[in-house]
Amino acid sequence: MEKNSYYSYYLPVLLFVAMLVDGHVSSAMMGMLSIPMTFTSHLVLLILMFSTFKVNQTYLMICATAIGLLYDSYFYNVLGINLILLPILVFFMYRLFEYVEPNTLTLILSFIVFVTLMSIGRAVLLSIFKLTNANFLDFFTRNLAPSLLINVLYICLLVIPLSKVYGVYKKK
Template sequence: MYRLSRLKYIFPIGLFVCLFLDGALSHVWAPLFFSYPYSMVSELVLLWLVLSYFFQDNIEIPLIPFAIAAGAVYDLYFSGILGLYIFLYPLVVEITKILSRYFSSSFLSMIMIFFVDIVIFETFNYWAYYLVNITNVGFGDYLIYTLAPTLALNLIYFVVLFWPIRAIYRWALDDDQI
């Protein structure tokens, strides 16, 4: 039961930290993340949501409401298009749920599902910006100069943060009672 679990505190704090770090890392490492013609997008919030789905066991964290809330904060603070991330974060949670039915919960399956989530998330994000003329980059250039570096960065995040996040969840789930 989520409300009696340590995850009641750990999950929102982790989500906030990831939301903060997405912006902070993009600011601090801007010369690395955004050196022409390449750009990398840090998606720690997606990583937290996807790994939370896999590590929640039988607690059933209300991921969709948290994804909507994180999307609203992201839209208001970073994006400038209200509603894009409110839609995309819950979509990624649902895609993760659907894909996880067909694969085991192994490290390789999780990284593959995260890979698919990032591709879908970033491509929908690109299309939305393209439709409202915020970007005029061609799809081929987007694939090479934005999606590929973004995938590389976020897969590195996944590999580096998988075990610490799993350890946090194991600690939080070790004793369900506070």
């Protein structure tokens, strides 16, 4: 993997903007539809996944922790959910791409897995902290399915352009 030092200067700003866009897209989707579903946009997770090809692991873990802290304080007012989940998922991203050759299909499938893990982890932590009383059937039908729908749309539209921008297909 080629690591680019210039990208690391822009990464915190890019993650912050993606966090704000996530919130607006999620709110807009819930506002447009009158059905009780939660559409959770994961552009931050998408940027983090592609950043594994440009930034070293320690720096990306620090960025993921910082954006997790900001995300929790801005959207949840409870620290700990994204603060814990984002660095763990970044760690798994690095481990995965050590063994899996990134191509269009594996990037799409990987992102689907990471969105699923993020959503399940969030539901488990919200249940542990007693911040939700929803059961897992409600979670799968009202949160996970709509979130996967919007994020699969993101990755299908953005996988090729982002792969070119991030230089994913370059050989070592």
